[in-house]
Amino acid sequence: MLLIVTFIVFGFVVALPVGPVTIEMIRVNMRSGFLSAWMIGIGGMVIDVGMILLIYFGLSTVFELDAVQTAMWFIGGAFLLHLGVQSIREDSMKLEQTSGTRDGRFQSFLKGVVLALTPGNLMFWIGVFGTVLAAALQESGFGQFLVIGVSILGGILLHDLLLLTVVSIVKRKINGKWFKAISIIAGVLLLVFAAYFLLSGVRNIIE
Structure with missing residues (x-):
């Protein structure tokens, strides 16, 4: 226990x-609700299970290969x-938006998968969780490996649920202008991460 x-x-x-997945979960929760945002986390966890x-x-x-990274x-x-x-260009972040403008759950799921398929996330898995899991597998066998793996996923799931619950409560107390501001801030942060990712790709080629 x-x-x-x-x-x-x-x-x-x-x-x-806070990383790209967290930022996008908050943004989608503000725009489309709890379940659509949670599907981003579920998409990310599919990659976690795969790892x-x-x-x-x-x-x-295989993820340590330069070409793959x-x-x-x-x-x-x-x-x-x-x-x-897309986030910066949104005209409105009001809760009364029609369902046609909202992020679909399957669309959100795919976002989570793509956002989790980044070298930073994958190498983090290998370097941090991978070390713990590999040691458990070698020292105690599959049983403890499975317990640790499922427990780590449970902790990530708990984080996502608590985060989205807090965001769902807070968004009821703010107006459309705040929604728009949050959307712009989220967009800028996503662009910062995009620049970092692209520069990392260029650096890999140069080196």
């Missing part, structure tokens, strides 16, 4: 730093650039 609680807390704490499987089968080193930097940067521009 202590092992489970420890790694739920570990997964929760590691998920706290656990790759670590188990010893295939995660460079391609993912550019793809991720282009996608973040699109999201940032």
Whole structure:
């Protein structure tokens, strides 16, 4: 039980730093509601599960290849650039928007998948979670590996649910001007991440 609680807390704490996925979850929650935003987190967790499987089968080193990393930097940067521009150009962030202007749940799910498929996220998985999981697999076998992996995912899921719950409560107390401001701020932050991703891709090519 202590092992489970420890790694739920570990997964929760590691998920706290704000990145592109978190920013997009907040933006979509403001625009389209809790479930659409949560689907971004679910999309990201699909990649997390995939990484656990790759670590188990010893295939995660493919993401350490320069060509693979460079391609993912550019793809991720282009996608973040699109999201940032889209966020800044939104005319209104009112809750009364029609369903036709909202982010669909499947669309949000795909966003989560793409945003999680970045070298930074994947290498973080390999370097941090991968180290813990590989050690558990080697020292204690599949049982403990599975417990730790599921506990980490539980911590990430708990983080997403608490974040979106707080955002859902706060957004009821603010007006359309605040929604627009939040959308612009989110867009600018996404553009900053896009620039970082694209520059990282260029640096990989130069080096």
